[in-house]
Amino acid sequence: MNAETAAPAESTFSPARQQQVVSALRALLPAHALLSNIEDTRPYECDGLAAYRQTPMVVALPENEEQVVAILKACRDLKVPIVPRGAGTGLSGGAMPIADGVVLSTAKFTRIVKLDQYARTAVVQPGVRNLAISEAAAAHGLYYAPDPSSQIACTIGGNVAENSGGVHCLKYGLTVHNVLRVRMVTIEGEVVELGNGALDAPGLDLLAVFIGSEGMLGVVTEVTVKLIPKPQAARVIMASFDDVVKSGNAVANVIAAGIIPAGLEMMDRTSSRMVEPFVKAGYDIDAAAILLCESDGTAEEVEEEIGRMSAVLNASGATRIEVSTSEAERLRFWSGRKNAFPAAGRISPDYYCMDGTIPRKNLAQVLLGIEQMENKYGLRCANVFHAGDGNLHPLILFDANVPGEFHRAEEFGAEILELCVAVGGTITGEHGVGIEKINSMCVQFSPLEREAFFNVKRAFDTAFLLNPDKAIPTLQRCAEYGKMHVQRGQLKFAELPRF
Template sequence: MNTVTDLTARRAQVCTALQHVLPARAVLSAVEDTRPYECDGLAAYRQLPMIVVLPDSEAQVVAVLRVCRELGVPVVPRGAGTGLSGGAMPIADGVVLSTARLNRIVRMDAYSRTAVVQPGVRNLAISEAAAPYGLYYAPDPSSQIACTIGGNVAENSGGVHCLKYGLTVHNVLRVRMVTIDGEVVELGSEALDAPGLDLLSVFIGSEGMLGIVTEVTVKLVPKPATARVIMASFDEVVKGCHAVAALIAAGIIPAGLEMMDQTSSRMVEPFVKAGYDTEAAAILLCEADGTVEEVEEEIARMSAVLNTAGAIAIAVSQTEAERLRFWSGRKNAFPAAGRISPDYYCMDGTIPRKRLGEVLAGIAAMETKYGLRCANVFHAGDGNLHPLILFNANIPDEFHRAEAFGAEILALCVEVGGTITGEHGVGIEKINSMCVQFAPAELEAFFSVKRSFDPHSLLNPDKAIPTLHRCAEFGKMHVSGGALPFSNLPRF
């Protein structure tokens, strides 16, 4: 029996079992129905799934996982598909479990400042529902209009305001999830503390490898009375980087602190007309929020620091519309890349703030080395870089050069004391780079956690954590003698 026949028979077997626990409309197996699920936002990597299921209740999620556990079928959870690391890429003989139909806001509690939502609720929809109470949900990824809270939990997403208000892990109180065995487990609590081990922080950012989210309790915060943004221009990128460090050293924690180089500003400005200074080598967006008096004071303090650091121009938003326009350019940086390049590869690494200038200089040298342009947009306040490597997939070898370019950026992040990801996750995109950062004992510790939740490795297998064999092969391919680079650096 050949492979195609085997897969056809397997698909029929699994479909029949799933149709016993789900409505027929919730089980997709025809190619034209499964094609939309073949990749996430990392579209360079694609794989048709064997089957896609769309449960609309926790009970149906439990039933699906029990069927898959009994039949030994891998399960890949999927939210809105906006992820950028291939974490939701299907497995050829596996099931994609979409949480799109689990999209109810269960409860909005203005008194406790919490919201209970299902995983398919869009990030922005939480803030929209909380607005009448003067509240909002702080984490705001650039894809917040489309991305869902379940995916945010899986990737520990951040956003332009994460410097002051934190990542997903800082804004989630409780997660209700289902294990591969179909057991419903609650992690965390709506109280100030939860009994037992702190597994909530282990689960958030686990990329769907430990369980399927069915409900999330998030914190809501009061909407500030006002907010204003400074756009500071610099004639050298390094000066902008030093200004970031100077702001934090001055004891100022802006609500948002973002940086864009000239390539990215010129890429974005014609697209959204945000009012960016396209002649500047770099611009900083610095937001202050709070009461009118607090904002006025912080704007003055930030302006003084920026001027001392070498800003050649400073513009301050005068209206809410202008503030939103300043942010619109940063929020639309990724789609704007399509105006100047057929394809782009968005990286995600984190470094110490004091090494920003050094790393950006290194990326500039890599542009020459690989013959590709790179636009830099990033969360400057916490050192989370998002280099956009521009390439044309129709030109032979350009994608492979882009991959190598990206891997070298991540290796540089590790070399200067940073990490290979900040908020996009590892997925399949950075799995080799995990070999650069983590030692074998650390990788085994990761697998031990995975086995405690999923002993048969059926939940999103072969993602995020590389096997030691894979690391050995990666070392042989990329480093002389099989030794990984930067072996003298401390492991994180």
């Protein structure tokens, strides 16, 4: 079986098929854990990328691992595709249902199984909210480091699926750097544990393969995460720049100086003016860009690092520098960055959030390229992102009620991702590929590379039933999209068949 035959055919809803699946699952689940009426399933039609919607045939809400095993076995026997779902806060359509498929939600897996203050670990179920882990660990002076902007709502199972990051990922890493063990169920109904409670595990590093696999390899039922001590002190520098090129260069200069801030974020003028009336964080709305640079550690370490970063920022052309003097002020500085996405609704009916990663040295180049694209597509773009690790989150502003605007927003986003690849970056940093960026995979990866991805998929899910239409495009799809991988004017692996 090759990638062409592995991809599922276009799905369609069938009442007879729905009845067959409902009858099979009704024998395995209590009545309240199975949804099939349209008014019950419609809330599951999309994730945070609401532009793409599909009402699922059935929604299953298991309450324990045994039920997950039974659901997967039944769906395998019936050859029914399954889309695992967490809190639905994802931004790439990774949890978008399939018309003739089952959405398997882990929303009822909300228990913190064990918190070990001495080993500094927490064993949690996948439906536990990201922020709830830190709240539970706070009494022991510990917390969970990855902090996506949606941390108040997103769940650890979804974080594992997307390899989520957050504003502090520069220093403390992404989900993959903070998870020790994952317990999951395969499409065959087999319970498998990847990794363990130690810092390393023997054999192949399947834990790293699984984290970020977007529900394509198995369904998470339990996660062991690392906890770290809460820093004694933390302070934030808010630096203003009159030019985005200077701000981009300042980011590279901070890292080049050997400083790894706890967080290093950038917001352009559009973003600052969008969010300031919403949160009143004290942002300089006249600046072309602002940087938020955080230092944490002991009071002495923070004082020394704040001084070093301030010197680098001043030398890089900062026009204004403010340093938080209290914890309340530090949180206020961050509040604007954390609320940038919802604040977009103040200035635009709709927005399209992209996610790409580039080398830090190319920040200014890419920001200028995005500015040119604004003129090309006739749409505004607010740039707010994890500057320290080059993870961009351009917010393309549009009005879905205007014919053709969403299509232009899609084209705008696709061109941003192509630019990211052109400068040596990638098409995603922490939002995943899902359905949103599946065509952009054709830009970055060759047919042979994509076939390697399919081989991993086959190793876990031979029948291609787990989230089958996401993340990896077929050769046919890439040909239809018209984006074949080209390097130095040559098509890589030209000897391979194209159709």
